[in-house]
Amino acid sequence: MSTDATNYSRPLRLAAGSSGTDEADLATRLENSTVLVTADPTAPAVATTLRVLIGNLRRLPLRLHLDPNGGDGHLDPDLVAELHQLSAGIDADWSLALTRPETTTFHVHIGTRSTSAHVSGVADGHGARLRPAGIKFTPLQQPGTGLGGVLAGAMLTAEVFKVVVGVRPDRHGPARPIDFCPITLSEPDATVRPLKPLHATALIGGGAIGTAIALIFRELNATGALTVVDPETYDNPNVTTYSLGDRVTAAEKTPKVHLVRDQLPGVNVEPFVGTARDYIQAVDAGTQPMPTTVLGAVDSIDARHEIAAIHATHTLDGSTGGATGTMLSLSEATWAGPCLRCYYPHRPNQGPTVIDVLAERTGLPRDLLARGTDNFTAEQLAALGDMTPEDRAILERHVGKDICGLGKAFGLTGENESFNPSAAFVAQQAAALVVGALIRGGIAARPNYVQYDALFGPYGDMTLHRNPRAGCRCQTDAELHRAVRSHRR
Ligand SMILES: [Zn+2]
Incomplete structure (x- = not known):
């Protein structure tokens, strides 16, 4: 992989953890998966839901299609252009195909009236409703909001993820109707609650x-x-x-x-x-x-x-x-x-944490180790003081890699105990x-x-x-x- 290619290592690590599959096999599986997205142009918060769903799916190395005419009307061409640009910004090589694929691994729809999608979902107020194929939606309570749209997009992504990744049966729930609002912590209701300034x-x-x-x-x-x-x-x-x-x-x-x-x-x-x-x-x-x-x-x-x-x-x-x-x-x-x-x-009695031990042995700042989301750099290595030659050698081999992998590099965490992105x-x-x-x-x-x-x-x-x-x-x-x-x- 060239250095400027989109880095899929973290989503692949997450996916491998839930599928029990080797990361390389999983990458092959995803690269051979085709996901079709369609949307009804009048679905509540449809633009927000599409932005989230397309962005999230583009963060996995799979074949991604958006059929702009796949719902009960044509999507706004400006919105389609925006989504295409969003996808290209995340990965220029794996872009967004604006066609209907010949074969589909999974079809996800935004709206309440699809007869062919594996799963459909919409915003309802600040909440979201999802239905697997063949199960009807209950009447919506409110116009969809930006919060409802993000939630619907996130929950629809989870349904795609389970199938294309092949999540182990004990690690996910079956496709089922979901009606959830993060305000009520229950079903979406008819009360309109604005976000105050x-x-x-x-x-x-x-x-x-x-x-x-x-x-x-x-x-x-x-x-x-x-x-x-x-x-x-x-x-x-x-x-x-x-x-x-x-x-x-x-x-x-x-x-x-x-x-x-x-x-x-x-x-x-x-x-x-x-x-x-x-x-x-x-x-x-x-x-x-x-x-x-x-x-x-x-x-x-x-x-x-x-x-x-x-x-x-x-x-x-x-x-x-x-x-x-x-x-x-x-x-x-x-x-x-x-x-x-x-x-x-x-x-109590837990003993020092992995971060405590790494900070002590390497002199790396605790907040850097605690976040762990960046790559370890040669500059960071050069700034460190005395340590054993063995520990320095481990760090030298780790330059350019995730800081969250240091625990494993130092033998402090096992394969499955390292930070899960x-x-x-x-x-x-x-x-x-x-x-x-x-x-x-x-x-x-x-x-x-x-x-x-x-x-x-x-x-x-x-x-x-x-x-x-x-x-x-x-x-x-x-x-x-x-x-x-x-x-x-
Ligand atoms: Zn307290």
């Missing part, structure tokens, strides 16, 4: 979940003000796992906070290039205002503990992970408890839960913890009400935290 709100993390939150804001035509916090620049592997950005974004090494800013023309975005810890120092120094609402979009327990130390009134934290990287969750937290430390305690369609569903909680009004009187697997879909009793954890700092240091909050205002 963003105010005193900070998004911590511009990675897989952060770009998915920004995508939803963009498609909801969000307004107001938002601080975006992230220390990193956008890199090639991000093209196939994030919801925003393309090969040009990567080639220009765009700071992730600038990518988010540029995608939100209606929002006054304050980009903050730094970690959550840097941001807290700026709040303490009075150069950044104290946020009331924090949207958490980070990928490590350490970073969540940093978010907890902001002591914000509302913390709405999205996460992805689990054995195959397809679990997703929302944790509603507040400074008085449950805080994010209540949700993500360091387990999250596919965009998983992060988008976590982001939908976060934005859903924001539209609901922030943390509920009884804070919600919501968790489901994107390959099984949401289910009835996935929402728990969460109490503070006895012995957590939010309980034992409540007075100190109150004093910190009053200082920061």
